Amino acid sequence: MRILILSALCLLGLCASAARGQTSGSGTYTTSIAGKVAVIESYTLTAKPDGTTLAEAELTAAGGPKQKAVTFTKRNRPFSFTVAISETTVLTADFAGSTVKLSLPGQTARELPTKASVVLENLVWHQYLYLLAQYDEAKGESQKFTFFLPTVGRDFEIVIERAETPTYTANDQLIKTRRYHMVSAGEATLDMWTDEIGTPLLFQVAAQQVQVVRQGAEALAAVVFAATAAGKVAAWQPPVYAVPSSFREQEIVVGSGGEWPLPGTLALPNGQGPFPSVVLVHGSGPNDRDESHGTNKPFRDLAWGLASRGIAVLRYDKRTKVHGAKVVQTSGEDLTVKEEVIDDALAAAELLRRTPGIDARRVFILGHSLGGTLAPRIAAGDPKLAGLIVLAGATETFEDAIVRQYEYLHALDGSLDENDKVTLDKIRQQAARVKNLKETGEQPEAKELFGVPAAYWLDLRGYDAPIAALKLRQPLLVLQGERDYQVTMRDFENWRRALGQTQRATFKSYPKLNHLFLEGEGRSAPAEYNTPGHVPQYVIDDIATWIHAEGTKREAHSTRRK
Secondary structure (H helix, E strand, C coil): CCCCCCCHHHHCCCCCCCCCCCCCEEEEEEEEECCEEEEEEEEEEEECCCCEEEEEEEEEECCCCEEEEEEEEECCEEEEEEEEECCEEEEEEEEECCEEEEECCCCCCEEEECCCCEECCCCCHHHHHHHHHHCCCCCCCEEEEEEEECCCCEEEEEEEEEEECCEEEECCEEEECEEEEEEECCCEEEEEEECCCCCEEEEEEHHHCEEEEECCCHHHHHHHHHHHHCCCCCCCCCCCCCCHHHEEEEEEEECCCCCCCEEEEEEEECCCCCEEEEEEECCCCCCCCCCCECCECHHHHHHHHHHCCCCEEEEECCHHHHCHHHHHHHCHHHCCHHHHHHHHHHHHHHHHHCCCCEEEEEEEEEEECHHHHCHHHHHHCCCCCCEEEEECCCCCCHHHHHHHHHHHHHHCCCCCCHHHHHHHHHHHHHHHHHHCCCCCCCCCCHHHCCCCCHHHHHHHCCCCHHHHHHCCCCCEEEEEECCCCCCCHHHHHHHHHHHCCCCCEEEEEECCECCCCCECCCCCCHHHHHCCCCCCHHHHHHHHHHHHHHHHHHHHHHHHHC
16 A cells, blocks of 8 residues: 555565665765755765775766765775866875875875764765764664764764654655754754665755755655745644643663663653553554654654553554664564564563553553554463553454555545556555465565565464454453544454453544544545644543553452452
């Protein structure tokens, strides 16, 4: 579908063709100043047998001569940098340990001290790949580096921070990005948007009216720069129902000391406790802890709203977001939802039980979308969980959902051209391949299966979330937005049909809500996911009331057993 699967393993955030610190590839960046094209940079990266990487960039300035910038690096560290104009070398910088030898025509070469770990020359945008390769994604937050600016001949400090992971709608596709905010020399600010694997797509220096667009990202640029002009970047504001003075947040790591540490945030109510708590489990894709979509952060809404009502909430960055390239390398064709979702959700629940101030008997999980679908599997692996909250949990097979969603999106405007028909035909063919997968023998490549390995599909074959939930003893709260086209009311009715006769399940649907549990009117479409909003208070209240009620029952049961 257009909004869940863009290409290859991007469904899981595992696109591996151009991983962070890439050593080969090419691209073109167009720099505009005050709306006018100023410079076009075309570059090629080539990995050398000796372990160095050669980056050759050609810069064409409006009304000026062509320049060529060549960067040699070794393990993402600078080795040499040269600039030539019309085939004449005008600058050379050779790095050796803590010094750099700077040579200019007609001048004696100078040997200068340097602490730089990267070269960043003005308007040579591909060099930010080397900076990103040194940024510790698992650690996050602000990180300081030293770069050498050859045309000035000195070191500068740059502070880079992953500010958010917004999702934008462009050409009817949801495009997941990472936005980094950088401050250089203490005052110059730069924002950079990358794709999920760390390739810079857009740059903006707002104070100087500079905008840079990578070829192929023009539609994204139109949306992003329009949003920044309207002041919508990083504009999340607390919902009115949140009371920040009633709780505190602390950084926490799920899986600390293990192979897959995941940075997260625990919202803990003020007071002695012990408090009931809930783990938030993401939907498809490499989501951050807030499940950010543009300026919307539904998981942060949930965390702040529930924490304001006496419930601790743990949210964390998903494994495929923090360790995407490593997941590809280690799991590859054997990847399943166990590695993508389940193991980390179980680790998060166990972490809460060991956390001071948390009632170990009242730890719940809340799964959204894929997380909701897998909630019964998570609970099956942890009988100590106090209960499950399912938000938009799918019951339809994923391959059928992909076809249906494509058909829905094409029907929105009532038109279906030849290209659309070809796309739909390819989607249906891939869905058929998924259904025809054999348990053993040679399997089709992932690119023929919506970019997901056969093992992933086979692991989900036969899984029926409501039936799996029926086998559990824990109580369930199943919530659904009636305007949701990704997970529909038919899925909701499947949950109710399977569990409606039990005393453990509670069901509620909301007429105005879409897949993100945000309000809207009419038929839902991808574009509305970029409209700023919050999970409504009535959803927060319903969840909080249910958790407190089930927690009270659990406490009473424990008391009777004593």
